[in-house]
Amino acid sequence: MPSRKFADGEVVRGRWPGSSLYYEVEILSHDSTSQLYTVKYKDGTELELKENDIKPLTSFRQRKGGSTSSSPSRRRGSRSRSRSRSPGRPPKNARRSASASHQANIKEARREVEVKLTPLILKPFGNSISRYNGEPEHTERNDVPHKNTQEKFNLSQESSYISTQYSLRPRREEVKLKEIDSKEEKFIAKELAVRTFEVTPIRAKDLEFGGVPGVFLIMFGLPVFLFLLLLICKQKDPSLLNFPPPLPALYELWETRVFGVYLLWFLIQVLFYLLPIGKVVEGTPLIDGRRLKYRLNGFYAFILTSAVIGASLFQGVEFHYVYSHFLQFALGATVFCVVLSVYLYMRSLKAPRNDLSPASSGNAVYDFFIGRELNPRIGTFDLKYFCELRPGLIGWVVINLVMLLAEMKIQDRAVPSLAMILVNSFQLLYVVDALWNEEALLTTMDIIHDGFGFMLAFGDLVWVPFIYSFQAFYLVSHPNEVSWPMASLIIVLKLCGYVIFRGANSQKNAFRKNPSDPKLAHLKTIHTSTGKNLLVSGWWGFVRHPNYLGDLIMALAWSLPCGFNHILPYFYVIYFTMLLVHREARDEYHCKKKYGVAWEKYCQRVPYRIFPYIY
Numbered sequence: 001m002p003s004r005k006f007a008d009g010e011v012v013r014g015r016w017p018g019s020s021l022y023y024e025v026e027i028l029s030h031d032s033t034s035q036l037y038t039v040k041y042k043d044g045t046e047l048e049l050k051e052n053d054i055k056p057l058t059s060f061r062q063r064k065g066g067s068t069s070s071s072p073s074r075r076r077g078s079r080s081r082s083r084s085r086s087p088g089r090p091p092k093n094a095r096r097s098a099s100a101s102h103q104a105n106i107k108e109a110r111r112e113v114e115v116k117l118t119p120l121i122l123k124p125f126g127n128s129i130s131r132y133n134g135e136p137e138h139t140e141r142n143d144v145p146h147k148n149t150q151e152k153f154n155l156s157q158e159s160s161y162i163s164t165q166y167s168l169r170p171r172r173e174e175v176k177l178k179e180i181d182s183k184e185e186k187f188i189a190k191e192l193a194v195r196t197f198e199v200t201p202i203r204a205k206d207l208e209f210g211g212v213p214g215v216f217l218i219m220f221g222l223p224v225f226l227f228l229l230l231l232i233c234k235q236k237d238p239s240l241l242n243f244p245p246p247l248p249a250l251y252e253l254w255e256t257r258v259f260g261v262y263l264l265w266f267l268i269q270v271l272f273y274l275l276p277i278g279k280v281v282e283g284t285p286l287i288d289g290r291r292l293k294y295r296l297n298g299f300y301a302f303i304l305t306s307a308v309i310g311a312s313l314f315q316g317v318e319f320h321y322v323y324s325h326f327l328q329f330a331l332g333a334t335v336f337c338v339v340l341s342v343y344l345y346m347r348s349l350k351a352p353r354n355d356l357s358p359a360s361s362g363n364a365v366y367d368f369f370i371g372r373e374l375n376p377r378i379g380t381f382d383l384k385y386f387c388e389l390r391p392g393l394i395g396w397v398v399i400n401l402v403m404l405l406a407e408m409k410i411q412d413r414a415v416p417s418l419a420m421i422l423v424n425s426f427q428l429l430y431v432v433d434a435l436w437n438e439e440a441l442l443t444t445m446d447i448i449h450d451g452f453g454f455m456l457a458f459g460d461l462v463w464v465p466f467i468y469s470f471q472a473f474y475l476v477s478h479p480n481e482v483s484w485p486m487a488s489l490i491i492v493l494k495l496c497g498y499v500i501f502r503g504a505n506s507q508k509n510a511f512r513k514n515p516s517d518p519k520l521a522h523l524k525t526i527h528t529s530t531g532k533n534l535l536v537s538g539w540w541g542f543v544r545h546p547n548y549l550g551d552l553i554m555a556l557a558w559s560l561p562c563g564f565n566h567i568l569p570y571f572y573v574i575y576f577t578m579l580l581v582h583r584e585a586r587d588e589y590h591c592k593k594k595y596g597v598a599w600e601k602y603c604q605r606v607p608y609r610i611f612p613y614i615y
């Protein structure tokens with residue numbers, strides 16, 4: 001195995017890609033396969049460099065007097081606003097490295113020529129995000145001259161869908177110099193673009209969910225856990241202190257007829273998805289700049305499903321069958337999800353590199369879980385997008401209705417209990433809201449970052465319908481009478497959660513769609529070097545994930561109608577807190593990589609992640 005020249009932690013000088021400029025960097029790691037070093041610039045930018053592009057500090061001659069540019073960022077003087085923002089361009093008065101002395105003429109020439117580089121942004125939702133939003137005295141830009149402010153040129157794959165390229169606009173005519181300048185800039189821009197669009201599998205240390213052992217455990221543990229929960233919940237005394245009931249053998253749970261009903265449900269949803277109704281929108285730009293088209297007809301699918309369910313009830317279809325075969329349905333959905341995951345993994349092996357998810361790692365087990373392909377499609381049929389909102393989410397509402405009918409039947413009630421009505425209506429609102437705001441799904445981590453594999457297939461098709469309906473399932477065999485004053489308090493809590501959840505999501509979506517929306521003009525923002533801004537006031541100035549806070553408050557309101565006799569109905573709140581805390585950490589990691597210094601500034605301005613003054 002070839003030996004490495006530089007050790008981890010060593011401070012050296014690394015060449016900025018595409019230029020002949022060297023900046024102080026720290027060696028983070030070395031990949032013996034690709035022979036690349038991961039280095040960190042002073043502003044936090046992490047890049048992979050070849051050994052040839054790294055020099056020991058001692059090989060640089062220091063010049064007295066000049067200010068040192070110690071990162072790809074440039075400290076700008078008074079006229080620097082109109083000058084290049086290229087990482088390869090040296091700052092005015094910047095010290096020159098000895099190794100870059102052959103560039104001297106070019107650099108001298110640059111002093112005479114003013115060149116303006118304008119970031120070309122690949123626009124999410126077709127709106128420019130390069131415009132600065134907000135009043136100057138209320139906002140801060142991280143690209144104005146500032147002692148500690150450095151530009152960050154993020155080349156990570158996460159940021160690639162908003163890649164920043166550079167166009168040159170010479171202000172004065174100086175043909176020769178302009179040519180030299182433009183040649184070098186074009187080269188830098190090309191290299192940046194190439195690197196930006198590169199899909200490199202993530203290294204083992206970056207694997208999420210506890211890496212391979214973690215995802216292995218989740219894949220086997222979660223289905224078992226699901227069946228245990230459902231079995232415990234069916235017991236007369238569903239206390240967790242009781243000995244858990246034994247899991248039935250798989251053949252006892254398997255019913256081909258149930259599986260047939262499940263497939264029929266799935267196919268009906270496919271049919272509704274394919275209906276040419278609803279507007280077509282473009283998703284966020286992909287790694288290669290392409291933007292996929294999505295038809296927004298989830299709400300119509302819900303209306304049509306409601307019509308079919310209503311007609312079936314009218315025809316006397318026995319919905320109790322779903323309740324009495326609930327475990328069998330859960331098994332049918334799990335089997336379907338495993339088959340789907342195998343198909344997704346197999347087809348991903350033939351997928352072009354650009355179609356792979358940034359989360360994929362190259363490890364078969366991990367990729368089977370997280371999903372290798374980002375947007376698997378059969379023609380225009382987007383499998384992930386379809387599964388995320390249709391069979392599982394709408395299925396959840398239908399299951400809740402089944403539980404409501406089962407409660408009336410089993411408890412011999414003329415009308416459903418207030419607790420059941422509360423749970424049903426709260427969760428109906430949540431699902432309808434998701435379908436009504438379907439376009440917002442296109443900017444979620446699931447669509448942009450995670451591939452479509454076992455995790456989302458199981459989450460969408462099994463976990464959501466069979467676990468999210470758990471409160472209603474619990475109430476069928478464990479009635480709880482809720483007083484009207486208590487119900488009023490729970491309704492207020494639910495509405496508070498909903499206002500925060502919807503307000504935060506809508507504010508962010510509107511801002512991402514059109515940052516210069518006059519309705520958002522009062523909001524303060526931080527500018528980032530990707531061209532995208534971050535909101536620092538409004539909901540996003542309250543905590544860093546106000547939408548998670550709202551979601552969690554709603555989750556509590558869904559459980560409270562079940563009373564306080566058992567912890568079981570609170571399982572959802574506990575699980576969801578863990579999910580969102582973990583999700584927040586994942587998002588934080590990606591945003592830090594994407595926005596660097598600007599994200600750190602945001603964290604200083606908005607110190608709490610989800611719960612104000614707590615976390």
Ligand SMILES: NC(=O)C1=CN([C@@H]2O[C@H](COP(=O)(O)OP(=O)(O)OC[C@H]3O[C@@H](n4cnc5c(N)ncnc54)[C@H](OP(=O)(O)O)[C@@H]3O)[C@@H](O)[C@H]2O)C=CC1
Pocket residue numbers: 443444445446501505508511512532533534535536540544545547548551583587590591
């Ligand atoms: N019921 C359930 O089981 C689940 C529900 N959810 C819900 O789904 C919704 C979407 O969640 P999720 O995709 O995780 O994440 P978010 O909708 O919170 O999106 C996070 C992204 O928002 C952008 N962002 C972060 N901070 C700011 C800011 N200050 N200003 C502007 N943009 C910012 C960043 O992306 P960029 O800058 O690139 O735009 C970041 O990556 C949430 O409401 C969540 O509660 C999520 C998981 C499970």
Ligand SMILES: CC(C)CCC[C@@H](C)[C@H]1CC=C2C3=C(CC[C@@]21C)[C@@]1(C)CC[C@H](O)C(C)(C)[C@@H]1CC3
Pocket residue numbers: 218222388389393430433434441444446455456458459460463464
């Ligand atoms: C069990 C696994 C380890 C984890 C599974 C997680 C999934 C259940 C969730 C991941 C993200 C989700 C979203 C929603 C439902 C749950 C899953 C699939 C969502 C569709 C719920 C409705 C919201 O309004 C939303 C914002 C559209 C949600 C998007 C994310």
